[in-house]
Amino acid sequence: MKISFCLILLSIFTVSYSNEKADSSKTKLKANATVSLNSNGMSVIPAFSLGKPAIMAELNLAKGRFSYDPILAYGLNLKPWVIDNWLHYKIMVKPSFELRAGLDISAYNSEYQVEDELIWQSQRYYGFEMTALYKFTPNSTFTFVYLNDRGQDEGTIKGHFLNMVGEKSEMYVGKNVFLNASVQLFYINYEGNNDGLFISPKISSMVRDVPFFIYFQAVQPLVVNISSSLGFRWNLGLAYTL
Numbered sequence: 001m002k003i004s005f006c007l008i009l010l011s012i013f014t015v016s017y018s019n020e021k022a023d024s025s026k027t028k029l030k031a032n033a034t035v036s037l038n039s040n041g042m043s044v045i046p047a048f049s050l051g052k053p054a055i056m057a058e059l060n061l062a063k064g065r066f067s068y069d070p071i072l073a074y075g076l077n078l079k080p081w082v083i084d085n086w087l088h089y090k091i092m093v094k095p096s097f098e099l100r101a102g103l104d105i106s107a108y109n110s111e112y113q114v115e116d117e118l119i120w121q122s123q124r125y126y127g128f129e130m131t132a133l134y135k136f137t138p139n140s141t142f143t144f145v146y147l148n149d150r151g152q153d154e155g156t157i158k159g160h161f162l163n164m165v166g167e168k169s170e171m172y173v174g175k176n177v178f179l180n181a182s183v184q185l186f187y188i189n190y191e192g193n194n195d196g197l198f199i200s201p202k203i204s205s206m207v208r209d210v211p212f213f214i215y216f217q218a219v220q221p222l223v224v225n226i227s228s229s230l231g232f233r234w235n236l237g238l239a240y241t242l
Contacts, residue, residue, distance in 0.1 A: 033059045036215075038237030043082055044071065045147075045161055046200045046219045047188055047226070049233060050081050065090040069102075079120075083107045086129075095135075102129035108156075124152040139169045149190075159190030180204040196224030204239075211241045 035057045041050025053076050061068045071084040084106040092099040104127035111120045128148045135141050147161040167182035184200040199222060204215040218234045 027064045030062045031060065033057060033242040034239050035242070036237045036239035038235050040233060040235040041073065041075070041081065042217060042219070042233075042235045043073070044084070045163075045186070045188065046184065046217065047186070047196065047198050047221075049219075049235070050075060052076075054081060065093065079111075080107070080109045080122075082109070088129075097135070098131075098133045100129075100131045100133070102131070103127070104129065121155075123156045125156065126150045126152060139171075141165075141167050141169075143167070157191040157194065159188060159194065162187045176208045178206055178208065180206065194226045196226050197222045198224070212238065213241070214238055 035055070037053065037055055039053055041052060041054030041056070043049060050073070055074045055076065057072045059068075059070050059072075067088045069084075069086040069088055071082065071086070072080075073082040074080055084104055086102050086104045088100055088102040090098055090100050104125070106125045106127065107122050108125060109120070109122045111118055113119070127150065129145065131143065131145045133141055133143045143163075143165040145161070145163040145165070147163075148159075149161060150158045163184060163186040165182055165184045167180070169180045170178050171181065172178045181203045182201070184202070185198075186200065187195070187197050189195040198219055200217060200219045202215060202217040204213050206213040215237050216234065217237075218232070220232050
C-alpha cells in the first residue's frame with residue numbers, strides 16, 4: 001500500500017510537471033505560518049484531541065503548485081504531541097475549483113504509566129489525501145477531503161477520514177472587525193470498530209491589520225462507536241499569523 005501511494009503521486013506529478021515547468025520557475029517561494037495556544041489541543045481530525053492545552057504551529061511553503069505544509073503540536077510541557085509533514089500538489093487550478101493531492105509522514109506521541117514507570121511512545125503514520133475545493137464566491141467555499149491514514153508501528157491502526165467543510169470568511173461586524181465561520185461534517189472509520197459521524201463548527205474573530213485573532217471550535221458526536229469518545233468538546237484558542 002505504501003508503494004501504491006508513491007506511485008499514484010508520482011504519476012500525478014509526472015503528467016502535470018511539463019505544463020508547470022516554465023511557470024513555476026518564475027514563481028517566487030511563498031511562506032506563511034500560524035502559531036496558536038489553545039485550551040484543548042484539537043488535531044486536524046477534530047475527533048482526536050490532546051485533552052489539555054497545547055501549542056500548535058501550521059506552516060506553509062509554496063512554489064507554483066507544490067507546497068510543504070508541516071503541522072507541529074506540543075503540550076505546554078514542550079513534549080511533542082503530533083508532527084505532520086504534508087507535501088501537497090495542486091492537480092487542477094481553476095478560478096472556482098481546485099483539486100489537490102497530498103502525502104503525509106507523521107508521528108503521534110503519547111505517554112502512559114506502567115507500574116511505577118512512565119513510558120513515552122512515538123508512533124509513525126503515513127497518510128494519502130485528496131482534496132477538492134469549490135468557491136461559490138471569493139469568500140464562500142465548500143471543501144471535500146478524503147484521507148487514508150495508515151499506522152506503521154505495532155499498536156497503530158489504519159482507517160479512512162471523510163470531511164465536508166462549508167466556510168464563510170470576512171463577515172464584517174464593524175468597520176475593522178470581521179468573522180470567519182465554518183462547519184465540518186466528518187466521518188472516520190478506523191480498524192477495531194472505531195467509526196463515527198461528527199459535526200464541528202468553528203468561528204474566528206479578527207481585527208483588520210492585526211496579526212492576532214481568537215477562535216472557538218466545538219465537536220459533537222452524532223453517531224459514534226469509539227469507546228474513548230468523550231462526547232461534546234470545545235476548544236478556545238489565541239493565534240498569531242506571520
